Amino acid sequence: MGRIFEEIYVWRLPVRLYHWINALCTVVLFVTGLYIAYPLFNPPLGEAVFYKGMSWWRYIHFAIAFIFIANFLFRMYWAVFGGDKYARFGGFRPWSPSWWGTPFREQVASYLFLRSEEPNYVGHNPVAALAHFLFIFCGSSFMIFSGLAMYGENNPGGFNSVWFGWMIPLMGGSYTLHWAHHLMSWIFPIYLIMHLYAVFRHDVVDRTSVTSSIITGYKHKVEEEPT
Amino acid sequence: MQSNQSFAEVFKAGGVSRRDFLKFCSLTSVYLGLSPSMVPTIVEAMEKKTRTPVIWLHGLECTCCSESFIRSSHPTIEDLIFNMISLDYDDVLSAAAGHQLEDVRRKTMKDYKGKYILAIEGNISTKDDGVYCMVGGDSFLNTVKETAADAAAVIAWGACASFGCVQNAHPNPSGAVPISDIIKDKPIVKVPGCPPISEVMTGVVTHFHTFGTLPELDRFGRPKAFYNTRIHDKCYRRAFFEAGQFVRSFDDDATRKGWCLYKMGCKGPTTYNSCSKIQWNGGTSFPIGSGHPCIGCSEPNFWDNGPFYTRLAEVPFLGSDSNAYKIGVIAVGAAAAGAAAHAAVTAVKKAKSGSEDNDKD
Numbered sequence: 035m036g037r038i039f040e041e042i043y044v045w046r047l048p049v050r051l052y053h054w055i056n057a058l059c060t061v062v063l064f065v066t067g068l069y070i071a072y073p074l075f076n077p078p079l080g081e082a083v084f085y086k087g088m089s090w091w092r093y094i095h096f097a098i099a100f101i102f103i104a105n106f107l108f109r110m111y112w113a114v115f116g117g118d119k120y121a122r123f124g125g126f127r128p129w130s131p132s133w134w135g136t137p138f139r140e141q142v143a144s145y146l147f148l149r150s151e152e153p154n155y156v157g158h159n160p161v162a163a164l165a166h167f168l169f170i171f172c173g174s175s176f177m178i179f180s181g182l183a184m185y186g187e188n189n190p191g192g193f194n195s196v197w198f199g200w201m202i203p204l205m206g207g208s209y210t211l212h213w214a215h216h217l218m219s220w221i222f223p224i225y226l227i228m229h230l231y232a233v234f235r236h237d238v239v240d241r242t243s244v245t246s247s248i249i250t251g252y253k254h255k256v257e258e259e260p261t
Numbered sequence: 262m263q264s265n266q267s268f269a270e271v272f273k274a275g276g277v278s279r280r281d282f283l284k285f286c287s288l289t290s291v292y293l294g295l296s297p298s299m300v301p302t303i304v305e306a307m308e309k310k311t312r313t314p315v316i317w318l319h320g321l322e323c324t325c326c327s328e329s330f331i332r333s334s335h336p337t338i339e340d341l342i343f344n345m346i347s348l349d350y351d352d353v354l355s356a357a358a359g360h361q362l363e364d365v366r367r368k369t370m371k372d373y374k375g376k377y378i379l380a381i382e383g384n385i386s387t388k389d390d391g392v393y394c395m396v397g398g399d400s401f402l403n404t405v406k407e408t409a410a411d412a413a414a415v416i417a418w419g420a421c422a423s424f425g426c427v428q429n430a431h432p433n434p435s436g437a438v439p440i441s442d443i444i445k446d447k448p449i450v451k452v453p454g455c456p457p458i459s460e461v462m463t464g465v466v467t468h469f470h471t472f473g474t475l476p477e478l479d480r481f482g483r484p485k486a487f488y489n490t491r492i493h494d495k496c497y498r499r500a501f502f503e504a505g506q507f508v509r510s511f512d513d514d515a516t517r518k519g520w521c522l523y524k525m526g527c528k529g530p531t532t533y534n535s536c537s538k539i540q541w542n543g544g545t546s547f548p549i550g551s552g553h554p555c556i557g558c559s560e561p562n563f564w565d566n567g568p569f570y571t572r573l574a575e576v577p578f579l580g581s582d583s584n585a586y587k588i589g590v591i592a593v594g595a596a597a598a599g600a601a602a603h604a605a606v607t608a609v610k611k612a613k614s615g616s617e618d619n620d621k622d
Contacts, residue, residue: 071586072573075522077505087505147606150614190479190489193463203480207561208491208531213585216573219587224596231600235607 040255042156044247049121052109053248056170058081062220063177066095067219096185101179126167133160154240156253161168162232169225173218178204180215264478267310271344282307288495306532310342313470314369314377316408320401321394321611322383323439327353327542329456333463334535334543339464345470347376352396352609356530360441363397378469379412379447381405381440384421384428388436412473415449416465418559423451423483430564440481450475451482453534460539461487481561483533492555498522513554520548525567525571 045053069091077085085091108157108177113123143149145161153159183201186194187208207213213227237245243254266274272282286303290296297302298354319327326369331354332340336338342348350366357365369377383401388392391402395422409415420426439529441449452465465484468476476484494497501507508515508525523530527538536547548555553572557563573584 073507076280076507076509076515079518082500082504083508085504085506087503090507091502135320145603147610150610187491188494195366199480207481208533208561209528209557209560209566211567212531213573216585220370220585220592223589227596228532231604235604237594237606239611243280257381 037257038254039257042253042255043251044120044156046116046118047088047119047122047251048108048112048116049250050248052105052112054107055101055105059098059105060226062098063102064093064219064222066091066098067216071216072093078157099181099185101177103182104172106174106178126163128164128167136166152239154242162197165225165228169221173221173225177215180211180218183211184208184215267308267311268344269471271312272307272555311467312347314373315346315348315350315466316366316369316377316412317348317380317382318353318401318404318408319352319396320383320385320405321421321435322380322421324353324382325350325456326382326421326462329454329459330418330462332542333459335460336463336467338463341466342440346378346466349430350508359397366408366445370408376413377411378414378416378466379409379426380416380418381422382418384437384439384451385424385443386428386435388434391602393435398621402443405440409444409447414469415444415447417441417451417453417482418462420453420455420563421456423453424561425479426455426563429463430562438597448475451480452477453483453488453559457559458487458535458541459537461490461535474478479533481533483559485512487535487539488533489557490533492532492534492537492549493538496529496549497537498549517551519552522552522554525554526568526572527554527564528560528563528569532557532560535560 065156069082069090073088073091077086077087111120112121116122137153140153141159141161142151146229155162180201182194182198186192187202189195193231202208202211205214233245237243241256243252247253269282271277272285279286281452283304286307287297287300290300290303291596313619314514317619333341336345348354349369350363355362360566362397385405386400387402391400396404417423421437422430422440425433425437425439428435429439431455441451450465452462454461461484464487465476468474468484468486478489479485481488483494493502496502498519498521501519502523506518506520507516508522510516511525521527527549536555537549540547547610556569557566562564571584573586
């Protein structure tokens with residue numbers, strides 16, 4: 035094994051906090067959401083007032099959803115005003131032809147095994163940035179907007195109904211909105227698999243300790259084994 | 262044809278004396294909390310204001326809306342058509358028929374230009390110039406355009422006229438479209454349902470007749486008074502939903518206990534209507550009250566959001582056994598398989614390059 039010769043502080047505390055709160059919220063939201071769609075357990079027979087077989091799942095889903103939203107907004111704040119080199123939007127410019135240029139193509143080629151050399155990035159590589167934009171930014175935004183629209187349905191004319199209710203006709207009706215919320219929730223387990231795989235693979239291939247970096251904040255550069 | 266009478270004339274014809282008519286107007290002002298100086302205004306309105314002329318057209322439909330309409334109890338249908346509206350044209354309810362009736366429609370359109378209400382039941386076939394729905398020798402498409410041109414407002418009765426219903430469900434062979442796709446320049450009130458509740462239908466007409474304006478509408482153009490809340494939010498079985506007490510099959514014990522029909526595909530949580538408030542047939546019952554899940558008939562494209570007895574819709578372009586859950590599971594499986602394959606290739610390449618390096622050494 036090579037010797038560690040450089041430590042780089044990549045993920046600052048706000049980013050790490052966001053990451054783990056987001057991870058936890060997403061898992062809880064997905065599980066409770068599935069349960070709301072497919073309630074499995076039947077409470078024992080008796081009066082309905084004694085049981086909360088459905089309302090607890092819904093309560094947890096809604097409560098965690100608001101934490102998820104707050105965390106997401108915090109991350110947006112940090113991306114724009116944080117002045118954090120590795121956590122800002124600045125590096126991601128899909129509208130710019132230069133962004134689709136060499137670095138992006140090199141990274142794609144490397145993932146497709148068309149290049150033997152692995153480009154190495156301290157922060158997110160261009161493909162990772164695109165994946166995060168699609169799955170985390172767009173995906174979370176859709177889940178937040180559709181979720182709040184559905185949350186507002188029980189209080190017509192209320193805040194959520196007024197500000198997010200436009201999602202309902204946009205998606206063609208309350209039913210199709212629910213359906214889209216269900217379908218889109220699956221991007222999170224898909225993302226999780228891809229994310230974990232990519233992180234572990236980079237850790238093995240590049241030896242940059244990317245897995246532990248989201249706990250410690252540090253990535254390491256390792257000296258090549260002396261030949 | 263009897264010309265449209267004012268209220269004073271209706272009262273007179275009914276044997277009410279002038280003296281009693283003025284008494285009625287005075288009492289009305291008292292009930293409304295108006296000052297005595299307003300009495301002449303009321304008298305004038307009652308003498309001049311005529312019943313609202315209504316032309317009721319039938320397109321591609323099953324007439325269930327009319328069947329519902331004539332069963333209204335508050336207000337009763339007699340009260341409505343004798344005292345509030347003048348139902349000048351309705352090819353299902355009229356005694357007249359044929360050219361005689363079509364002449365009545367044209368006469369009403371001329372005499373009450375820009376003042377009559379156009380009520381449309383059923384939707385419009387547009388494919389092949391609308392040849393799949395011919396009424397009175399012309400396509401319904403032309404009749405609707407012609408009649409709507411001078412209407413004050415349009416009421417779209419039922420799921421057909423509002424959103425399309427079964428006629429424009431996939432694959433929509435006759436090119437059926439809701440009224441709002443054809444009539445763009447008139448205010449349209451959508452009163453969806455298959456059929457709509459009778460009191461909702463008469464309520465909408467009463468509102469227009471009383472205030473002279475259309476009721477406040479929601480984002481889908483439905484009157485808020487009746488379509489503002491979901492079936493689910495007013496459902497008497499909501500307690501069982503919150504408790505997680507669900508019917509799992511139509512012959513289980515939970516069915517007899519009247520538990521929540523959520524797992525049986527009830528569309529109550531996504532359906533805006535008044536069934537769980539007003540109920541049907543003068544408050545007798547409503548589908549969930551009779552142990553059947555709501556099918557969501559007042560929502561757009563409810564036929565395509567089927568099947569009725571499962572919670573989640575199939576995805577039409579992916580075959581008849583697909584839903585969000587199955588698609589999700591397959592996609593997650595594919596992602597896992599992809600990651601595994603990628604890992605395998607990485608390992609092989611690494612092993613190869615490693616051996617090459619060793620060879621070099």
